Amino acid sequence: SLHCTFRPSYPNKLWVEENTFCNAFPFHIVFDEDLKIRQTGVNIQKFLPGLQAREAMLDQWFTIIHPQVTFTIESIRKFINSQFVLKSYKDNHTTLKLRGQMLWMESLGCMLYLCSPKLRSLQELQDVGLHLADLAQHDVTRDLVLLNQQRLAEMELTNQLERKKEELRILSQHLEAEKQKTETLLYAMLPRHIADQLKDGKSVKAGEFEVCTILFSDVVTFTNICAACEPIQIVDMLNSMYSKFDRLTNIHGIYKVETIGDAYMVVGGVPIPTDTHAHRVANFALGMRIAAREVTNPITGKPIQIRVGLHTGPVLAGVVGEKMPRYCLFGDTVNTASRMESHGLPDHIHLSTFTYSEVKDAGFNIQERGQIEVKGKGQMTTYFLLGNPLVSEDSIMGKEVGGPCLYRDDLHSRSK
Structure with missing residues (x-):
């Protein structure tokens, strides 16, 4: 066989010049049987200049790390087929580790240690004061260092990607939280289905509603209360009152249009038409009066009193404004409802004739007020809503669990 x-x-x-050999194998060492150094590569001389001395001894400059043998020529020859790792002595400096093979030259009586630095990365190369150019082109250590450097770079890139991914996840969470806040504010300012249209980038057209019931309320002697109290007391009082009113709007399925100072405005039948708009607003008004008695006047310490006015009629409704869009109502019905409130009496619910005609047959307890002069409207026959004997206060306030359904259209929607 060929083998x-x-x-x-x-x-x-x-056919190799001495200089060429020492440059081609820059980390080799030749030593004799007495461990006297006879020849070294150029770069190991650069790292350990003391090796250039004539009487330099190998065991004075290096110790054997592997294999675990005594530093004698006999021990080295016994393990000559092993890879040898030597570590240099260098006072107050970083030591250099070499790894390679021992070759015995019988005719010269010398040992050739053909080696290269034991390094894994550019950082280790820099730590011992060497450069990549100090490694021979044919030295596999050069490829190992570059390969490991590439691996470290890829690991760092992977870590950066993981960090960016985590940052992106956190930003996404923050964005989702801000989105939820924005949607909450949007739903607080606009009816849900209209807010959804704006979110989808659709334009919201103004709509005309043939019939709805509008309610206005205000706090009796609010101006006097403001003059005698600290601002924070006014804010606390209004916040307590409006929180109770807002809860009632959800119970009776009506829409809060706006609040200005102590004035509170709601509408039934807009933006979602319903046949029970007047019944809903009437029951809501009764609930308002009950809730107001739970709010304390900061001057007297007694429950506050409110005036409430209702009117039924047609309105035009639409979204107004871009920076702060609001769902607004327009028409004479709004003005008349406001007049019902301003011409009412403390702790009374004032109804126009049109609202009275909507609720008179629904079991409400209503008292005729008679003819009164209404600013801008002339003589009007109005009424006071006293109560609803068919429904308990707990039902009106939404406190009765499992109670009867207040409105027939709610009952119809439940059965679907």
Whole structure:
């Protein structure tokens, strides 16, 4: 076979110049049987200048790390087929580790240690004061350092991507939280289905509603209360009152249009038409009066009193404004409802004739007020809503669990 018949051919003389050899193998060491250094590569001389001395001894400059043998020529020859790792002595400096093979040269009586630095990264190369150019082009250590550097770069890139991914996840959470806040504010300012249209980028057209019931309320002697109290007391009082009113709007399925100072405005039948708009607003008004008695006047310490006015009629409704869009109502019905409130009496619910005609047959307790002069409207026959004997106060306030359904259209929607 080829393996059995092959015999290498050696030159009669070595066709390599001494300088070329020392540059081609910059980290080799040749030493004799007494461990006296006879020859070294150029870069190991650069790292350990003391090796250039004539009487330099190998065991004075290096110790054997692997294999675990004594530093003698006999021990080295015994383990000559092993990889040898040597570590340099260098006072107050970083030591250099070399790894390679030992080759015994019988004719010269010397050992050739053909080695290269034991390094894994550019950082380790820099730590021992060497550069990539100090490693021979053919030295596999060079490829190992570059490969490891590439691996470290890829790991760092992966870590950066993971960090960016985590940052993106956190930003997404914050964005979702801000989106929820924005939607909450939007739904607080606008009816839900209209807010959804704006979110989808659709334009919201104004709509005309043939019939609805509008309610206005205000706090009796509010101006006097403001003059005698600290601002924070006014804010606390209004916040307590409006929180109770807002809860009632959800119970009776009506829409809060706006609040200005102590004035509170709601509408039934807009933006979602319903046949029970007047019944809903009437029951809501009764609930308002009950809720107001739970709010304390900061001057007297007694429950506050409110005036409430209702009117029924047609309105035009639409979204007004871009920076702060509001769902607004327009028409004479709004003005008349406001007049019912301003011409009412403390702790009374004032109804126009049109609202009275909507609720008179629904079981409400209503008292005729008679003819009164209404600013801008002339003589009007109005009424006071006293109560609803068919429904308990707990039902009106939404406190009765499992109670009867207040409105027939709610009952119809429940059965679907």
